[in-house]
Amino acid sequence: MTAHQALDPSIKIRPKRQPGKTLALGALGLGALLGAAIWGAHWWNVGRFIESTNDAYLQADSLSVAAKIAGTVSEVYVSDNQTVSVGQPLVRLDVRTYQAAREKSEAAIRAAEADIARGEAELEQHGASIAQVQAQLEGESANEQYAAAQVKRYAPLAESGAETQERMAE
Secondary structure, three states: OOOOHOOOOOOOOOOOOOOHHHHHHHHHHHHHHHHHHHHHHHHHHHHHHHHOOOOOOOOOOOOOOOOOOOOOEEEOOOOOOOOOOOOOOOEEOOOOHOOOOOOOHHHHHHHHHHHHHHHHHHHHHHHHHHHHHHHHHHHEEEEEEHHHHHHHHHHHHHOOOOOOOHHHHH
């Protein structure tokens, strides 16, 4: 106690501050705040998606995802509980099956084109055969006309005896 405190009883004596105690309380408060922030971030990223129930009924947003085509999944682009948007690819399908089917179809197209070319060649060959047969027909028609003209010419001669019947038979 000092001399002034002894004379004036209204002056109160304040105890000395303890810096270790203040520092410990500040660290404890900062730790609590940091722990609350970590817990809040974990809940925001993971905990809010966890559903629990006591009566076996679960109320949640869910969506059935189905592929337009069948296939084997080779890659998955999303993880569990990840938010996705419309049109975003979710998986990659193994393309080997579809490549084999495409190559098979292309081979069938090439075979059909070869069949068409062969058919066109046969058509040209038949056209040439038809032209040959028509030429033979025209030749035979000309031979027939020649023979008819010969008969017409030799018939009066054979009747008059100027030509033999053997010549007429030729």
